[in-house]
Amino acid sequence: MHPVIHYLSEILPKRPGFQRNPVQIAYAEALVDGLKEQGKLHFVEGDTGIGKSLAYQLVLADWVAKGKHMGGKQAARRALISTHSRALQRQLLQPDNLAIVRDYLHHAQLPLLSFALRMGRENYLNPERLALNLGVVSLESAAEDSHLPAAHRRLARWALKSDGCLLDLDPAWLPEGWQLRDIALRPTDPLPESLETQHQAAQQSDILVINHALLAVDLVTQGKITQAEAPYALLLDEAEHYPEIAEELLSxxxxxxxxxxxxxxxxxxxxxxxxxxxxxxxxxxxxxxxxxxxxxxxxxxxxxxxxxxxxxxxxxxxxxxxxxxxxxxxxxxxxxxxxxxxxxxxxxxxxxxxxxxxxxxxxHAPSAASSLKAGAKERVTFMTSATLSDLDHAPGEIPNFRYMRSRLQLPVTHKRSGLQRSFQAQRFGTLRFRLPRALPHPLSPQENGDYRLANHFCQQALPYITDQLGRTLVLCASYADVAALEAAWPLEQVHRLVAHHPGMGLSEVVAKLEKDAILLTPAGWEGLSPSREDNQAYWQHLVVVRNPRPMLSQVEQHLVEQLLHRRDVPEEDAKRIANGMLQRKNTVRTLHKLRQGLGRAIRHPDDDVLVTLLEPRIPRPSGYPPREGVYVRQTLLGAIPARFMRAYQSAEEPGGKETEGTTPNQALAALL
Missing domain, CATH: 1.10.275 (Fumarase C; Chain B, domain 1)
Incomplete structure (x- = not known):
């Protein structure tokens, strides 16, 4: 038996709060098998709550540490973990997680390893810009200047004592009108000496955690960011986001x-x-x-x-x-x-x-995602996530990864194509669903041609957001949605409202929530995993306001049309086909995000959470018809894990009496 499998089976369950998890063990076994196939790109989907992050940290730590133990060329082994969300990046390096990894290395009699986190510059303070905004020559003088407001002095002292990571700065400390980006490093800014030292240390670490944007730069610059050389292993968690991030970054x-x-x-x-x-x-x-x-x-x-x-x-x-x-x-x-x-x-x-x-x-860089194949011959590459597949397979069926393969230009027959596995939870908590009937179209057009969350939708949706006791997580599609709900918020519930605004660190906001708080955020769909409290789920109620469907890229639409023109497809047909192709792509992305959002509710087999789906385009189990102009989409049900379909089918459906509101037109319906 592999040492990691033995540890997960026999040792870890003895720690308080842990138990043997066969699905986590099977997931870890797949990673162990994949490490034997250098040069391959592996697709390993793992359901929310099975313990993916701890499993892959242990497997990668074992592989790196064994290399050090072997000596020679293998002593240079390293592992890179790339994520989409900053919340997950920091979660991976929490003391509790690292303590378990060290405990494993001790049990396996393997050498200890160094861990480091490398984030983009925009997450760090620019001391010069802060001093400029404070109107002082240096932060040292500001910290002791009695003529400055106390808030300014406190900010200067924080900058002098910390490593400058803005995720650790409470946005409430910022002076009126300031935002975190006003004092953050820009891409062309010189690095502060302390951060330069930190980055150099990160390049020498045994296991380095970075984000997908930095990974894309690292791959096209042949290791400029990480200094990673063979032999090394690369694991992308939340991997389905890499194609879009690489495309945006390299365009x-x-x-x-x-x-x-x-x-x-x-x-x-x-x-x-x-x-x-x-x-x-x-x-x-x-x-x-x-x-x-x-x-x-x-x-x-x-x-x-x-x-x-x-x-x-x-x-x-x-x-x-x-x-x-x-x-x-x-x-x-x-x-x-x-x-x-x-x-x-x-x-x-x-x-x-x-x-x-x-x-x-x-x-435009349409094939930017294929950058993941750069240097793949010299490493092992894992792609993992709870939503890596296209989410169109039935329970027990082998999933397909068409979306990811098409973006990476990696067909099944490609010589770099490796494992294709999916692991679903066997023990899970309880989700109770609520889908209010006859809600109006969420969006209304503005004078400037834009769309925003409609006031009449907010008025009808808010009672379903505020009527439950306990902590509530409200997943919005944008910060504009947060602002619209905040503007319509009832006075009698204002003591519960916590609105997440741009520049505010989400993890820090969540850490301070009262037990009856209602958090409105567009940033909590994934990577947000607060610990249970009082032996129950952190969130007692989860609300999805509307479909988080991304807007179609007109640049991409045009490029696909041109490609079809070159193949002698008539203009109107090319436009229709291109639109259909991009709509299907966006549907997969939407299902991924919805599935990730539902995953915020269940983090433990004993969790019991109410999920309210306000999006009127999600089919009501009873077949109750939507309001005129709202078009039901059966495909959205792919976001609900198969193990919760029975709960969805017996969902509560309050309401049903249509209230007055404008009838949406075809253009509005398309935006859902």
């Missing part, structure tokens, strides 16, 4: 309006005139919210403007440091755009803003 976009404004600030008058003319000529209100390829004239004009910009040689000493960094960022983007223009790339697209039709030029 380049320049807003013509922002570029023109920056050039004005730099006082580059000659080039400003050229860019302003380009902006004026390419702004097309009738194209708002769409994308298209550059015409020959537009391509020529863009090339001339970009060439003129790249010839500029402004003096750094003549400009504010922040302005200079913005210029450096613009120049780097212009260099990438120029390269695409020279090669007449088919992935160079004009993208228009939704309302005014302001143009931006996009160098």
């Amino acid at each position: 380049e976009r320049i807003s013509l309006q922002s570029a023109t404004h920056l050039l004005k600030q730099l006082k580059q008058h000659r080039v400003v005139k050229q860019w302003q003319s380009l902006l004026d000529n390419m702004t097309e209100r009738e194209r708002a919210g769409s994308a298209h390829s550059l015409t020959p004239y537009q391509s020529e004009a863009m090339q001339a403007a970009v060439t003129a910009l790249l010839k500029l040689r402004p003096r750094e000493s003549s400009h504010d440091p922040a302005l200079w960094r913005e210029w450096q960022h613009l120049r780097q983007g212009a260099e990438k755009i120029a390269a695409r223009l020279r090669e007449a790339s088919r992935y160079l697209v004009l993208d228009y803003s939704p309302v005014l039709g302001l143009p931006g030029i996009v160098a």
